[in-house]
Amino acid sequence: xxxxxxxxxxxxxxxxxxxxxxxxxAFGLLGPICLEAEPTDMVGELYEPPSAERxxxxxxxxxxxxxxxxxxxxxxxxxxxxxxxxxxxxxxAMGSVAGYKGGLPDAVLNSVTNLFLVIPPFVVLIxxxxxxxxxxxxxxxVIIGVTSWPWVSRSVRAQVYSLKTRRHVDIARISGFGTxxxxxxxxxPYILSYIVMAFVLQVASGILTEATLSMLRLGPxxxxxxxxxxxxxxxxxxxxxxxxxAFIPPVLLIAVITFSLKYINSGMDExxxxxxxxx
Amino acid sequence: MxxxxxxxxxxxxxxxxxxxxxLVLNFYLPRLVPGDPISQIVSQIATGGVESETxxxxxxxxxxxxxxxxxxxxxxLSYVGMLFRGNLGTSFSQYPxxxxxxxxxxxxxxxxxxxxxxxxxWIVGNVLGAVAAYRKRVFDHVLFPLSxxxxxxxxxxxxxxxxxxxxxxxxxxxxxxGYDQALTVSFSARFIGSAAYHYVLPFASVVLVTxxxxxxxxREMSIYELNSxxxxxxxxxxxxxxxxxxxxxxxxxxxxxxxFATSLGMVVGGSLVTEIVFSYPGIGQVLFTAIRQSDYPxxxxxxxxxxxxxxxxxxLMDISxxxxxxxxxxxEVEEAAx
Numbered sequence: 001x002x003x004x005x006x007x008x009x010x011x012x013x014x015x016x017x018x019x020x021x022x023x024x025x026a027f028g029l030l031g032p033i034c035l036e037a038e039p040t041d042m043v044g045e046l047y048e049p050p051s052a053e054r055x056x057x058x059x060x061x062x063x064x065x066x067x068x069x070x071x072x073x074x075x076x077x078x079x080x081x082x083x084x085x086x087x088x089x090x091x092x093a094m095g096s097v098a099g100y101k102g103g104l105p106d107a108v109l110n111s112v113t114n115l116f117l118v119i120p121p122f123v124v125l126i127x128x129x130x131x132x133x134x135x136x137x138x139x140x141x142v143i144i145g146v147t148s149w150p151w152v153s154r155s156v157r158a159q160v161y162s163l164k165t166r167r168h169v170d171i172a173r174i175s176g177f178g179t180x181x182x183x184x185x186x187x188x189p190y191i192l193s194y195i196v197m198a199f200v201l202q203v204a205s206g207i208l209t210e211a212t213l214s215m216l217r218l219g220p221x222x223x224x225x226x227x228x229x230x231x232x233x234x235x236x237x238x239x240x241x242x243x244x245x246a247f248i249p250p251v252l253l254i255a256v257i258t259f260s261l262k263y264i265n266s267g268m269d270e271x272x273x274x275x276x277x278x279x
Numbered sequence: 280m281x282x283x284x285x286x287x288x289x290x291x292x293x294x295x296x297x298x299x300x301x302l303v304l305n306f307y308l309p310r311l312v313p314g315d316p317i318s319q320i321v322s323q324i325a326t327g328g329v330e331s332e333t334x335x336x337x338x339x340x341x342x343x344x345x346x347x348x349x350x351x352x353x354x355x356l357s358y359v360g361m362l363f364r365g366n367l368g369t370s371f372s373q374y375p376x377x378x379x380x381x382x383x384x385x386x387x388x389x390x391x392x393x394x395x396x397x398x399x400x401w402i403v404g405n406v407l408g409a410v411a412a413y414r415k416r417v418f419d420h421v422l423f424p425l426s427x428x429x430x431x432x433x434x435x436x437x438x439x440x441x442x443x444x445x446x447x448x449x450x451x452x453x454x455x456x457g458y459d460q461a462l463t464v465s466f467s468a469r470f471i472g473s474a475a476y477h478y479v480l481p482f483a484s485v486v487l488v489t490x491x492x493x494x495x496x497x498r499e500m501s502i503y504e505l506n507s508x509x510x511x512x513x514x515x516x517x518x519x520x521x522x523x524x525x526x527x528x529x530x531x532x533x534x535x536x537x538x539f540a541t542s543l544g545m546v547v548g549g550s551l552v553t554e555i556v557f558s559y560p561g562i563g564q565v566l567f568t569a570i571r572q573s574d575y576p577x578x579x580x581x582x583x584x585x586x587x588x589x590x591x592x593x594x595l596m597d598i599s600x601x602x603x604x605x606x607x608x609x610x611e612v613e614e615a616a617x
Contacts, residue, residue, distance in 0.1 A: 118294075119301050120548060120589050123582045127308035130570060130578055208433055215435060215552045217570055230439065234556060239443050240454055247443070251436040259431035266427065269499075 004192060007271050014267030020260035024253070028077045031070025039063065039071040039224045047243040057245040059229075060236035068224050069249050075225040076207050076257070079141045083206030086145025088199040091152025096183045098153070099160030106157075113153045121147040125209070129218040137220045144209050152198045159191045193272040197265050204261035211254055226250040283601055290597045294590055301586045302362070305579055306355050340369060367583070368576035372569065378580040381565060386547070386584070388457055389554065389561035392478070393546040396485035401539050403486075404493025409528050411494065412501030413520070423498065429491030435552035438484035442556060445480060452480050455558035481557045485550050489542075496538060500531035537596065544592030548585035 008014045037043065041063060048058040056065035098109035116124075128143050129135060163169065164187065172186045188195070207226075213219050214227025215234075233239065233247035349357075361368065367378035404426075411422045429437070446452040453459075459473040504510065504527045513523050542549070547562055554563030562581055569577035 114293075115297055115300060118297050118590060118593055119304070120544075120585060122548065123301075123586050124304060124308070126566075126570075126578070126582055127304060130573075130575070131309045204431075211433065212435075212552055215555060216567060230436065234439065239439060239447055242447060244443060247439055251432070251439055254436060255428065255432040259428050262427055262431055263424075266495075 001192070004196065008264075008268055011267035011271045013270065014264045017260045017263035017265075017267060020256060021264065024073060024257050024260065025077065027070060028073035032074050035067050035070055037064055037067045039068040041067075047238065047241055047246065049243075050245050056249055057243070059232065059243075059246050060238065065229075065245055065249065068229055069226075069253065072224045072226045072229050072250060073253060073257075075137055075220065075223045076210060076227065076254070078137055079144065079210040079220075079225065080203045080207035080257075082138070082141035083144035083148065083209070084199050084203035086142060087149040087202045087206070088152055088195060090146065091149035091198065092156050092188070092195055094149065095153040095156025096160045096187060097179075099157040100164050100179065100183055100187065102161075109153075110157070113150045113157075116147075116150045117154065121150075122209075122212075125213065126216070126218065129213060135218065135221050137223050137225075140210060140213070140220050141206070144206050144213075148202060148205060148209070152195075152202065155194065155198065156191065159194055160187055163187050163190055193268065197268050197272075200261050200265045200268070204258045204265075207254065207257055226254050230254075286601050287598060290594065290601075294594045298587075298590055301590070302359060302583075303355070305583050305586070306358050307351075309575055309579065310351065340375075362583075367580040370569075370577045371574040372572040372577065373574075378576050381577060382562070382580050382584055385560060385562050385565045388559060389547055389550070389563070392481055392485065392554070392559065392561060393549050394543075396482050397489060397539070397542055397546070397549075400486045400489025401493050401535075401542075404490040405497045405532060405535055407490065408494040408497025408499075409501050409524065409531065412498045412505060412531075413524055413527070422494070426491040426494040426498075429487055430495060432488065433552070434484050434488045434550055435556045437488060438481065438553045438556040441480050441484050453477050457560040477557075477559075481550070481553055481559050484553055484556075493535065493538075497531060497535055500534055501527055504531045537600075540592060540596035540599070543595075544589035546592075547588040 008018075042061055043064050044054060044058040044062045046058070046060055046062055048054060048062070050057045054064050054066065056069065059065055059068070094109050094113065098106040098113075124147050125143060128147075129140075132139060132143075160183075166186075169182060169186045172182050177185075210219065210225060211227030211230065214225055214231050217231060219225060219228045219231065227250075229250040230247055233243070233250075238244075238246035365379060367382070370376050370378050370381055373381060407422060407426070411426075432440075442454065446454045453476060457474060457477050458470060459477075463470070510523060510527065513526065550561070551563030551566060553559070554561040555567045558564065562584065566578065566581040568574070569581065
């Protein structure tokens, strides 16, 4: 794993992506701790422009935008990371078992994967969200995670499939190791870079999905996220009221987070995929 | 040809199965929760009002439509039966308008927004991507990060920025709607002109993001091709770069065509939130209002429509692949033989 990170660090793209993401992460982690106010505190008038006291002004309820932004970043990152983790775990488990076992388990798992690849995950998400009475941050992250694993599963399956005829895998099998041990010890380490790349992309898409759900007013009910900030700004006509400070910061922050993650992914691709390296 | 027919038959069977599964999800998911929302809302309607006679009629409509007095599987069967007769039920919020009417009014707007945007975005993106891959330094260092950044912004976020800068701050474009509210929908020159004027910003926000995504994909595919043996060979023969680019483009664009076919499935659901940002009268706006008013029949109509579009596009793609690519047919035959 450390070896892997070292190699990632050799790519300038991945490096700059990591630096940007680390800055956002620090803002989301430290911001809510350092700022005393709660994001729901009404501290000022309606749509106060930015000032020395309130760096990014206030929103339609007179709540401080900068405070909301810090809390919103934290929520969005929480949802993205948890959803990405769940999707990557399910996808890796399904894909590696299907690819390694072959035969009937593969046929069954593959059909399930294909089924969920074709049915738009977003539709399932909307249907799930409208039926849930409580949409906390964790619940939202879980349902995003369990609807977005099929892509991971498909690519992991292909990778495992090409690896399972390797000698060291055969040796492990002859030595009597079980399926689980072989997958974990003999196969997964070789495709770790792919799994990490898939995870990075899943985090990005998890953050975007949360934002989209929030825009449809299906976001978390108990927390501020970058998506709910945009949704409020739109609903309370911040755009038409020229209150740019209410919506431009969350829009830019979302773009910066996903951009940094995709940049990391693209840099890793160049490191681990020799055919993409320029000659 | 018989093999091809059996391939199509198999694919059709598979999509039929997927459709059934999608219908099950569409029907059961909203009913899974304790105190299922539909019966709750119906009882709310029944108890909430003063005009008891209208309320009673409303209540009776829904009880009959959903078959609330019957078991869930029986309700599901009657739901599917209704679907086959082209009946998606009656909207809660716009009673007594049938859901199909509301969707039929909104669908052309979503189509008109997505389809041209996808086509234009695809063409421009692929040309830019190929150029970026070939002209390594000049374009790659500027164009690649730019497309990636564009592609990182969701359509609707870009839409918010365009709306603010071009419509609100500069006042060049209208701030909301699909046409001037003073006009009625018609084929007059004034209406079409107004619709085109309202079209620019939503169209631009979808196109720009599509260009970004396509350019990145095409760039990657082209780099793969540029590093391949036949390109080296062509270079060593001293072939001009224009000719090489053409070869590379042909090979690299094939997977992109698949991508295009799949994205056609997004003509309905691809710009839901962009429509909300611009109050554009498409499916997204309908879904948004339906969610806000807990109009379950309408929500389920929207999700079904989005699913159908995606399934249909995928099926068409499979058919055309079977026609175009001889390897797919060969693989199918092999698979059948084993």
